[in-house]
Amino acid sequence: MGLAIIDFASSRGVLRDIYDRMRERPLPPVYRPAHGGVPGIITAHSLDPHLIAKVFGTSTTLNGAGPLTWPERELVNATTSRLNQCFY
């Protein structure tokens, strides 16, 4: 089900460049996927590579800074996901 997703191994050109930049971002180990590739939520945007930079550029300004603490941000994220009935 769903739309096409281009993973890291299949990526080329602009998308590969953006994936490489995303992999270089500082990220808490717990958020790094065990498969060693790019997190799925980033690959979910692969049909519009330039959007990745816009969306996750915003993420950096929210997740890398307060005033909400990490646990509080996780509560916000988990609550939002549960309400939207989304497993992500």
Added chain:
Amino acid sequence: MIADPQTVAEHATTPRMKMIAELTTLVTTTPWLLSRKVLGRAHAHGLSDEDVLHLILQTSYFGHLNRIADATGVPLDYSVQLQVPAIDPSCPPWPTASELVAGRPAIEISRRPTTATALSEWRNYIFHRDAPVTRRQRTLIARWVATWLGDGSISPPTDLTVNPLDDHLRAVAEVITLAPWKITDETFEPLRDNGFDDAGIFDVCATATSAGVFSRIEVALVALGH
């Protein structure tokens, strides 16, 4: 595991966490119902204006990730050890706003200048393009989403002529915005029948969910002053 999504706030362990969950619920489901009274209660529970602003931005942003994940069907990166909550596709869509919210925001987004700049760049990218979705279609989608969420800062779509294809765009934008748990392959069939490929459908979804981020933030920040 919390069986009923609507009861998340009741399970929080401290008054501050309970307030955070309650505010997150309002921003997600009915942002136009935020009010000065709610902001006062947030303050009483130890949340500053900066905390509330962060919460509104975080909730709106994460709602985008939920919707993109659902639209694409991306698999999880990890195995889930806990019991996975069941999705209830019969759950009714979120309600729509009965009136538009307009005015000055109670909390200025400029208090987080880097986030404001990032959102502005995101907005410009989404709405100022002509392909795959046309600029007119992007405008229509943004206006529909704004109306559903009660965003009075954007013109309602009533002054634009709508054709049969627009009706299909509206249907997809409506599910994305108000009932993302109902997204299935069938949701996109009318667009495929009209020549949209996966990139085009993704663009429709991304336009709708991005519009939802911007309108949700706008409505929440303004409603807190009413």
